[in-house]
Amino acid sequence: MSDKQPNQYLDESQHVGLVESLSYIHKDLFELENGQLDGFTLAYEAYGTLNEDGSNALLVCHALTGDHHAAGIRKDPRTEDLEQKPGWWNHVIGPGKAIDTNKFYVVCSNCLGACQGSTGPASLKPDQEEERYGMDFPEFTIHDMVHAQKKLLEHLGVQKLFAVVGGSMGGMQTLQWIVDYPSFVERGLVIAATPRHSAQTIAFNEVGRQAIRGDEAWNQGGYDTENGPTHGLGVARMMAHITYLSDLGMEKKFRQKPDCKQNEDLTKVVNSYLGYQAQKFIDRFDANTYLKLTSALDRFDLVGKRGLDDSLKGVLSKVLVIAFSSDWLYTPAQNQLVTESLHRLGKEASYLEIDHTHGHDSFLIGSEDFLRAVRVFFSGMDKKEEREQNLGRFRQVSSRYDVKKEADFKVIDEWVSKGQRVLDLGCGRGILLEYLRDSKQVQGLGVDFDRSKAISCIARGVSVYQQDIRHALANLPDDSFDWVIFSRMVEELPEPGAVILEALRVGKRVAVSFVNHAYWRNRLNFLRRGKRVQNEVYPHRWEQSGLRNHFSIEEFEQFCAESQGHGHSFEIGRKVFHQGDWVKHCTLMPNLRSGLAIYELIKA
């Protein structure tokens, strides 16, 4: 080590500290989807300690051009000096971090077929001293990568994975893991991935491959390592690099530089930035490996001929999919496909969309929401969060139903039976679903558009789809839930009638709770003052208020009757009316005397 300042990454209270690259050598014949290998090596790193029953292991999968150095600081193998930069996910993995090495035994391997120490196209053929695989290397797949990682984990004594996590190609490996080894993986965290490449993504990869193959130095893959197709590889990298960023992110990055006000100057800066990226890549990556790896990505296809649901039907893991708003390579919509398929199949799956301007590469960059989501998915709420959220927690207030916010929860709680499937539309922080799960082993799914609330659901262990209610409902099969719940949220929907009828398609029963706008105090108040009452239920004056769609018990029943008349087969079951205090029950003249109504609609 040199006599520099002590390296901050060596501080083991903050980081995983000094790490070294290890190798697992698999000596036996290894069957691939398209061919076989006469043994292979996987380079890997591991952080934290495997517990006695081998159940706290967490596998991290890297992206296309990443490697197994995910956290901590390494020595440069040539100089023995500490490297300048820590591993690529050092801000995520470490003691007390989102992936907590005090809790988890974290393993990251360079994937099979890559070129940072694992066996791939750039490796020497077995028992050869000079001849490399090159294009003779089999057309390996994401499945092969995962299969090889499984061998490594067995070697390390891992009995079961607490979780697999990865972004981009790492996310696809995660998907492959939960498909191939359902009972081995408890949780899967899929980040910025896709169940298959879109035509656009394939097209970009194809252009990159053509740039390499058209470079004369490529020589049908038979270049020698010192004289590879650097031009083609550089062009492929530069183009791909653009797809990892975003239009807005690039504007922010470059326009803030001095002397980049005019495009004439900006062009030079962009030119030199891309050239630098290309050179860094050429120095560390191999062209044939790039060809084979991008082909493996393009070939990855969980949709295929039989559809995504068929691929995912055996999944047993609890899944969280995280997408980034500005990711135009693996878009939020592509990520949603995974969650939606799992929901159709009745699996435990959640979806979050994190706001970030960095495009696809956002998963490599810390952001508060992202780190919180990762942490709570693996470790639940921390004590601070529990304190903050306890106030609103159903289990805390279940003896005080006078809290207006949850006045309808008691009724719904009574209606729902043990082990039923419940869809909560506008689920907020997941308080009701958490309670129903803990008290009645209900299988719940929440839908809420609010990211912060959705993350709180994850922290509670409640599955949530961060999505518009209409969009979420449209995905779900007929009769796939015992209950669909609208807890005081119909008022916030434009044209809510159609949504209620759609809920009746998805659920066997629908519970609708709403504020009865025809409550006598509202009427008198409006008669006298000509304006809406302002209280806990209507907290804002018109000029600060969001838009609403108030209705009354009578109007609701009229809607039900007319819908039935139009051929919608359901009937009104139980009804519960609360008085203006939302506590005492009300039986006489509810449209006049009731402040809160809760209806059960039963599909015929």
Add this chain to the structure above:
Amino acid sequence: MSDKQPNQYLDESQHVGLVESLSYIHKDLFELENGQLDGFTLAYEAYGTLNEDGSNALLVCHALTGDHHAAGIRKDPRTEDLEQKPGWWNHVIGPGKAIDTNKFYVVCSNCLGACQGSTGPASLKPDQEEERYGMDFPEFTIHDMVHAQKKLLEHLGVQKLFAVVGGSMGGMQTLQWIVDYPSFVERGLVIAATPRHSAQTIAFNEVGRQAIRGDEAWNQGGYDTENGPTHGLGVARMMAHITYLSDLGMEKKFRQKPDCKQNEDLTKVVNSYLGYQAQKFIDRFDANTYLKLTSALDRFDLVGKRGLDDSLKGVLSKVLVIAFSSDWLYTPAQNQLVTESLHRLGKEASYLEIDHTHGHDSFLIGSEDFLRAVRVFFSGMDKKEEREQNLGRFRQVSSRYDVKKEADFKVIDEWVSKGQRVLDLGCGRGILLEYLRDSKQVQGLGVDFDRSKAISCIARGVSVYQQDIRHALANLPDDSFDWVIFSRMVEELPEPGAVILEALRVGKRVAVSFVNHAYWRNRLNFLRRGKRVQNEVYPHRWEQSGLRNHFSIEEFEQFCAESQGHGHSFEIGRKVFHQGDWVKHCTLMPNLRSGLAIYELIKA
């Protein structure tokens, strides 16, 4: 001509028919921004007839790799056979089409610096028989292209352009035209363009250029025409081609093909499609020209050091900017920059966003909304549209103010003075602004989010920004309008108080008309029945209704008083109250007796 079926494009009642490529030869020295040319040639086509005073000319500008063959059918110069395909905008230009050759004399030239007959890098140097310009060709600019086109138009006897129109690079030429020759151009139609390239666009171009320059055959630009850098040019084209499409558009295009269900097969199809595109391009385009043209695009920068407003401050043309929803190369936001600058400068400018899945290339493809927008911008409403729209036209009903829809228009009409500047938020089909313009020479700007309504505004000659009201207001300078009008649309805004105060920043006076929710019949109805009245004003029942934010006269006045208390300097000027019939005036107890209220707010 061969003995094939009669070619449909020869039918001159439908198309411009047989066309031929003409050449304008400029013999004098021609100064460029960076250098000079010893004369130049422009290839061009022209359709229709120039009228006697030379005022019906319409210039069409082509995109990066386009040419002057915009419409009609040509003979192949080698075989003398008719070509298979008509010009690239044949569906837009022709007798009775959106650009009507019965009305307009339409000119399209291959731009200076291109390679389809005009002088550019692929041309022979003057007085040389073999030596081409190549990379010695000056670094020409969009300004130079426009300057050369001006010479052509002078040669053709054009005294003034009725309009310039172009998409993509053609849109940038259009922008340059209205900047460079403000009094020469009456109308500018800018389609899918940008005032300057974003960093991402520059980066894509830079990768394309590096692909060409890194191809050994490029030879510093000194290739001979038969052995150019076809590999590099092909890679550049394939990559650029992806940026002209969209993710969704490509999925639609490829997934519907037989045997493209699995990505393995799709990859082959995409590969062959890209290869085909590359080959077509290599056959017709020149690599040095591609380098110089893309550099001209990257260098084009109306924002520059001094800002877009400074570049556009001299514009006199009436401008329409059209963007496409799926265009991620020149995004809607980039197109909006142009309109917003013109609005800040108080110019006549409109913006439309057309829904289309084809990405940037949508401008080359017909769609009903697009063709209608182009047509009405150049020719106004046709008779059928006039008939359809007359019913709701203000000028028709100005004697029948009892039409509820326009009950507040009469009052606002009385308040607005001759020649004032009026911003109409939620302007609908532009009926009020058309009337105020015709009767009072008001300079109006409408804002409406609805595309169809916005196109109707264009047809009326009313400037319109198809945009969210908040977004549009935020762009406008303080005191830039004499009047800002909310005609019965505050009810549709969430948190409307802030929007009204923002309108008071932008306008000197604000007119707010609204349905008084405290009207006695509403009160009595609600008291008696506990639900909202259903009539012309509230046409839908709750379950089919959009969201609303009703308020009353008293509430509005309370909001004004409190805003004044919080330091917002304005006062309430005139107020007009209509009774429940929206006809008779109401003076006593308006909060109880009035159905419609119109307020004037005056900034101090």
